Structure formats: structure tokens, C-alpha cells
Amino acid sequence: MPTILGQNQYGKAENRVVTITRDGATHHIKDLNVSVALSGDMEDVHYNGSNANVLPTDTTKNTVFAFAKEHGIESAEQFGIHLARHFVTSQEPIHRARIRIEEYAWERIETPGEAKHSFVRKGQETRLTQLTYDGESWEVLSGLKDLTVLNSTDSEFWGYVKDRYTTLKETHDRILATSVSSRWRFNWTDDAQEMPDWEASYARVKQHMLRAFAETYSLSLQQTLYQMGSRVIEECAEIDEIRFSLPNSHHFLVDLEPFGLKNDNEVYFASDRPYGLIEATVLRDGCEPRIPVDLTNL
């Protein structure tokens, strides 16, 4: 044979596993991206296509989600050690397992209330602004993107239209997560007006946005969006208009029944696409809409 097989490995990459553990009303989140790479006696599958030594990559994915339930995720290291040991010790042809894990850090959204199930991703957002001046008047649009937030309860979605293509199951307790992109327009347009305190305004908008997200018992992301917008308009007198583009970052409950495990709203698969995209403007009553519909062009 003029060729021989060199280094090889296989497995399921980028398993997006999210766990919620509940301590009464206080929830804890772990959010990992887990990639499995296995090596061993894999000559036959490459040379002849015999799968006799091949544990399917689909199984490696299932193992990641099942282990999240069975062992919990104490730390990424601990979780990875469990997985790697399992593949090497349970499968004779597998001699080496490499587990790579990225962990996304979250912090709690602090609210005056009791509920502790709202989180904002660390690293947080990019702040944006656009200033336009024609020699007479100003238009100031400020905003943010990539402010990722999650509520691990107090979100439902049901009572929607059902046609012959509808398969979605109604839910009375789901994760609601989104990455907020927003622009807001200041009513400061003239040098004769007193200029807003831009720094204080930004902090206020962000705080009210986060609190409204955390405090809204949500029946849809549309309802949450409107609550966030109206809270900002009500609390920030310097702003007349705010627009949001909110991807609905779906978290699907993983079916662990085939492995004899009950998933009591603990282990989720975080899907990155496709995603629902919910967009709307909230205006101070009587004000004209001026923020462009498509925020990506801003």
C-alpha cells in the first residue's frame, strides 16, 4: 500500500450544554462548550470502512448531556476528567480522549426583589453611539450590542397560532435568553438645550433594561422587549425612542429518558441557530420614530 494512516481523532465538537441547579429561588448556571476527540484502534474504519471500533460521535454528544445530569458540572476540569476517563476506560479500542471545554461566565442581575434567576454574561456589551450635525441640529443615537442575558424561569410561551406546520410544544416554564442589541435616541437636538450627562444616562439605561428583563414574568420575548423599552422611556427623560433587536437564544431541554434519567429542567442544549429574531421600537407617546429599522446598518 503506497499510503498509511497518520494521526487521527474523532468525536462531537462544540456541545453547548447549559445546566441550571436550583436552591429554592436561587438558581445557579453552568454554560459550557464541550468538544470530544477520541483516538485509538481506528485503522479499520479508515482503511475498510468497518465501524466495529467506532463509538458514534452522536453517542459522545449524548454522554456529555447525560453526564451533566448524572455528575453535575462542578467545574469544567472536573467534568472533563469524568468524560475523558469514561471514554478510555469503557471502550476497549479507545486509548486516548481529549476533552476541550470553553466556559462562559455569567453574573447575577441584581434587582431589589427576591428572585435570583436572572443572569448577564460576563465580558458584557459593546457600547455604541452615532452623532449627526447639520449646522443647526443634532441627532444623538446611542446604544449597545452583545449584552447577553438569561432568565432560568418566569418565562412561558403558549396560546400561539397553530397551523399544519406547527410542531412547537407549549411551555409554562422555559429559559428565556437573548443578546440585546439596542439603539436609543436622545431628545437633545439643540446646543441651546442643556446637554445630558452621557455617562450617567448610559448607566441608567443599562440598569433599567437589565432590571426590566429580570423582573418581567414573560409570556413572550415580545412582551419582555416592550417592558424593557417602556421602562427606559419612563425612567430616562432624555430619551424619546428606543429600538431593540433581540435574538431568541433557544435552550432546548435535553431528552435524557433513553438513558433512564429524568431531566427536571436541569440540562439544556443551547442552540445558536436558527434563532427567533424579535425587533420593535418603543416611543414616548407623541414622538416621531427616527431610528432606522435595521440596526445592523447603524
Ligand SMILES: O=c1[nH]c(=O)c2[nH]c(=O)[nH]c2[nH]1
Ligand atoms: O417569545 C417567543 N416569541 C415568539 O414569537 C416565538 N416563536 C417561537 O417559536 N417561540 C417564541 N418565543
